[in-house]
Every structure is written in structure tokens, then in C-alpha cells.
Amino acid sequence: MRDATFAQRGTQLVPPQTLELDEGGRLAHPCADNRTASIVAMMAAGLVRATDGRVFVGAFDPCIQPVHVKRLAGYVPHDALPYEFSTFERYIEYRAALWQLPQAESVVRARRILEGLSGIHESFAYPLAGALIALPRLLVLDRPQALYAPQIVEAASSCAIFSTHGSGGEAARFIEACGVPV
Amino acid sequence: MMYESTASAIALTRLQRMAGQILYVAAASALFAALQMHLDLAAHATGSILFGSLAGIYLALAQRGGRMRELELCEQSAPLYAREMARAIALVPCIGVTTALAAYWLVTLISSGPTVAAMPVFLSIACASAVSIVALCATVRAGAWQLSYLLLAAALAAIVAALEFPQPPAAFLFCAMAGFIGLRQYGEVLARWAPIPPV
Numbered sequence: 001m002r003d004a005t006f007a008q009r010g011t012q013l014v015p016p017q018t019l020e021l022d023e024g025g026r027l028a029h030p031c032a033d034n035r036t037a038s039i040v041a042m043m044a045a046g047l048v049r050a051t052d053g054r055v056f057v058g059a060f061d062p063c064i065q066p067v068h069v070k071r072l073a074g075y076v077p078h079d080a081l082p083y084e085f086s087t088f089e090r091y092i093e094y095r096a097a098l099w100q101l102p103q104a105e106s107v108v109r110a111r112r113i114l115e116g117l118s119g120i121h122e123s124f125a126y127p128l129a130g131a132l133i134a135l136p137r138l139l140v141l142d143r144p145q146a147l148y149a150p151q152i153v154e155a156a157s158s159c160a161i162f163s164t165h166g167s168g169g170e171a172a173r174f175i176e177a178c179g180v181p182v
Numbered sequence: 183m184m185y186e187s188t189a190s191a192i193a194l195t196r197l198q199r200m201a202g203q204i205l206y207v208a209a210a211s212a213l214f215a216a217l218q219m220h221l222d223l224a225a226h227a228t229g230s231i232l233f234g235s236l237a238g239i240y241l242a243l244a245q246r247g248g249r250m251r252e253l254e255l256c257e258q259s260a261p262l263y264a265r266e267m268a269r270a271i272a273l274v275p276c277i278g279v280t281t282a283l284a285a286y287w288l289v290t291l292i293s294s295g296p297t298v299a300a301m302p303v304f305l306s307i308a309c310a311s312a313v314s315i316v317a318l319c320a321t322v323r324a325g326a327w328q329l330s331y332l333l334l335a336a337a338l339a340a341i342v343a344a345l346e347f348p349q350p351p352a353a354f355l356f357c358a359m360a361g362f363i364g365l366r367q368y369g370e371v372l373a374r375w376a377p378i379p380p381v
Contacts, residue, residue, distance in 0.1 A: 006376070009324075013378070038379050047258045048376040066373075067261045075259040077252075084199055084249070093184060097191030098260035103184050130256075 003053035006039050014039050016053060023137065026153070026161045026178070030171035034143060037164035038078060041142035044162050045075035057138060074136030074159070076127050078143040088114065088126060095130040106133045116155045120148045128155065138162060146170070149177035192257060192270035197277060199249055200241070204278045207237045211282040215289035223294070227302035228343050230286050231309050235339035237282045238314030239332065241275035246321040247380070254377055264373035265366075268318075272365055275314035283307050301350055308354060309342040312361035318368050322375040 006014035014036050021027045031037035042048040043055055046062035046069030055061065060068040085091035089107050096106035113129040120128070124145070131139060132155060139156045141163040153161065165171035185191035197204070214233050218226055246254065257267055287303050313335045320331035338360050345353040 006378075008376070008378070035379055035381070039376075042376070042378065045259055047255075048378060049374070067263060070259060070261040073259075075255075077255050084252075094191050094195055095256065095260075097185035097188055098257065098262065100188060100261075131259075 001044070001050075001053070001055050004043060004050040004055050005052045006043060006048060007051040014043070017043075021138070021160050021162050024158075024160055028163050028165060028171040028174045030165050030168040034078075034166035037166045038142050041075070041077075041140050041162075041164040044138075044164075045073045045140040046070045047075065071134075072136060073138045073140055074131030074134060075140045076124070076131050076142065076144070088122075088129075091126055092130060092133060096133060099134045101134060109133050113155055117151050120151050124148060128152065132156060135159075140164075143170070144174065146173035146177040149174050153178045188260075188262060188266060189270040189273065192253075192267065193273040193277070195253060196245065196250070196271065196274045199253070200244060200274065200278065203241065203244060204281055207241065207278060207282045208285040211237065212285040212289045215286040216293065218290075219293035223297065223299070223302065226290050226294070226298075227306065230283060230290075230302065230306035231343045232339060233286065234279050234283045234306050234310030235313040235335070238275055238279045238310040239317040239335055241278040242314040242317035242335075243321060245271055245274060245318065258377050265369035268365060268369035268372050271372075272315050272318060272368065275318065276311040279310035279314055280307055283310060305342070305350065305353055305357070308357040308361075309339060312342075312357040312364065313339050315361050315364040315368065319364060319371055322368070322371045 001017050001019050003016040003018055004014070005012060005016050015032070017040055019027065019029055029040065031040055039048055043050055043062070044057070046057060046066045049063045057069040058072050060072070062069045085094065088110070092107050092110040093103045096103040110129045110133050113132050114125060117125040117128060136159055138160045139162070141152070141161065143166055144152060144163050163174060165174060185194065211233060214229065215226070218229050221229075244250070283303070283306050287298065291298050316335040316338055317332060320328045320335070323331060342353050342357060345356060
């Protein structure tokens with residue numbers, strides 16, 4: 001991300017952001033507030049296009065190749081609670097269908113990931129396991145809790161982890177919990 | 183239950199989440215038909231188009247925000263082209279209005295006997311589906327643009343109701359064109375839409 005900003009109807013919601021994350025790296029990025037943190041995470045995962053500046057995920061620009069970016073990145077929102085799915089398996093089948101993955105295999109893989117996420121509340125563990133079934137090369141976390149940092153790093157050991165935080169204090173707590181550099 | 187395709191996963195999950203609303207709309211539709219039971223077929227045809235369109239606008243607007251937020255984020259983070267997503271999401275209000283209008287015409291059939299013709303039934307479904315697709319464009323817009331799409335959807339229903347009896351083929355053609363253009367437009371707007379959190 002180089003000087004990437006986001007504006008809506010003339011109002012700048014995200015000030016210029018410059019950051020870089022290498023393959024397999026870890027980065028906890030502090031933002032001015034929760035909303036900015038949420039939008040920066042979406043920009044990194046290709047859900048939101050930067051109004052100004054440049055964003056590249058791998059070799060892809062989300063403005064030109066959003067689908068390629070979304071294949072590389074797994075996004076875990078802050079408050080997405082899969083309450084309405086009757087079971088975990090149902091939720092994973094839904095996600096596997098969206099990512100065009102074999103559904104039965106994905107359920108088996110997700111169960112294995114979930115076993116490694118013991119201690120994490122299901123409202124965060126389910127979306128995290130759902131994001132990891134597609135084997136992303138970049139995991140984008142919107143304001144994850146520092147408490148869950150060790151399990152997240154363990155479960156996503158094969159990919160780069162980028163997390164956004166609503167304040168410097170929260171980012172520092174997350175770094176302390178899992179040892180990621182800012 | 184395994185999903186057959188991406189479109190079926192999106193549509194079935196959204197339909198499941200909206201099952202209650204669709205049932206309420208179908209019940210209201212049946213009640214509206216019962217209230218019209220002493221009127222002639224022309225009034226039934228116009229009533230079904232206007233009520234079906236209203237139901238379509240309501241079901242289209244219910245596709246964004248609120249209980250759909252979690253699904254929205256999941257769909258937006260999936261590696262899908264906007265046009266695929268637009269087609270799948272458009273299925274939901276179309277199925278909803280078809281259910282509501284099925285309830286409407288079933289009550290009309292029971293109250294009026296076998297005099298009901300097939301043309302107004304199919305035209306009301308085609309019109310309500312086209313209206314709901316145009317109204318979907320309002321869900322990814324804000325301010326004046328949102329209002330203009332809603333007015334466009336309402337105008338579409340009014341034009342079809344006016345065209346219906348003198349020109350049924352023209353009314354069908356108009357619905358098909360409006361639905362096609364509306365779906366293309368929805369896909370294009372969805373591709374540029376940013377699902378940022380509300381203030």
C-alpha cells in the first residue's frame with residue numbers, strides 16, 4: 001500500500017496509508033479509529049478500492065483484478081457472526097461454494113483448523129476457519145483480539161498475516177501477544 | 183446439504199434468511215386478493231402488478247445491511263465477478279415476488295373460479311421481477327441516486343399497468359428489457375460498491 005486513501009462523497013475516510021508486508025510476514029497496523037481500521041482491512045483484502053494511491057496484493061491491483069486479489073487474500077471481519085447457519089459444517093459448505101472448493105474436503109479441512117483454534121470464541125473461530133479453508137497467501141484480520149493472537153499465528157503459519165487495529169495500544173497488545181513487528 | 187453452484191449458495195442462504203419476510207409478504211398478498219374478490223379481472227390484474235411491485239421493492243431493499251451484513255461481507259470477499267453475484271442476489275426478490283403472486287392468484291382463482299386468464303398472471307410476475315431488479319440498484323446507491331432508482335422502479339410498475347390490456351406483448355417486452363438493463367446496471371454498480379461499515 002503506498003499513499004492509499006479512501007474517500008466517499010468528498011469526505012476522506014482513510015488518510016494516506018503506506019505499508020509493506022513480505023510473503024509470510026506479520027504486520028499489525030494501528031489506525032486512528034475503528035472505522036478506519038475496518039476500511040484499511042477491506043482495502044488490503046480487495047473489498048474496497050483505494051480512491052488515491054496504490055495497493056498491490058502480490059502482483060495484482062484490486063482496482064483492476066479484484067478477483068485475483070480475493071483468491072490470494074482471506075478476510076476475517078471484526079463483527080461477522082455466523083449465527084444464522086445451523087451448523088459449522090453448513091457455514092463451511094456455504095463458504096466452499098462461494099470459493100468454488102470441494103465442499104466435503106473443505107469441511108474436513110475446516111474441522112482440522114477449528115481443532116487448532118481451541119479457546120477462541122466461535123464467533124471469531126468460525127470465520128477464521130472459513131477464511132483459511134481456501135489456503136490464502138495473505139490473511140487479513142479486522143481488529144482481532146490480542147487474546148487470540150497465539151492461536152491465529154499457529155493456525156495461519158503458512159501465510160502472511162495483516163491485522164488492523166483501532167488504536168496503537170490495541171496493536172501493541174496484539175504484537176506483544178504474538179510477537180509480530182509493526 | 184451440498185450447494186450445486188455459487189449462485190445457488192448465495193440465493194438459498196439469502197432466501198433462508200428471508201423466509202419469514204417472504205411468508206409475511208405472501209400472506210399480505212393473499213389478504214389483498216381476498217379484499218379484491220368482488221372486483222373484475224382487470225382490477226385483479228392491475229392490483230397484482232402494483233402489489234407485486236411493492237413487494238418486489240420491499241424484498242429488494244431487504245437485501246442490504248442489517249441481517250444481511252454478514253453474508254454481504256462473505257460474498258464480497260469471495261473471488262466472484264460482480265455480475266455472477268448480481269445474478270444470484272437478483273434471484274432472491276424474484277423468487278419472493280413469485281411466491282407472493284402465487285398466493286395472490288391462488289386466492290383469486292378460488293374466489294373467481296376458472297375465469298382467470300394466464301396472461302395477467304405471467305405479466306404480474308414478470309413486472310414485479312423487473313421492478314425488484316431495478317430496485318436492487320438502489321441498495322448499492324445512496325442519496326439522490328437511491329431515490330431515483332426507487333422512483334424508476336415505481337414508474338416501471340405504473341407503465342406496465344397502463345400498457346397491460348391494450349398491449350400485452352409490449353408490456354412483456356418492456357418488462358424483459360427493463361429487467362435486463364437493470365441487472366446489467368446492478369452488476370456494474372456492485373463491482374464498484376464499497377461495503378464499508380455504517381457510521
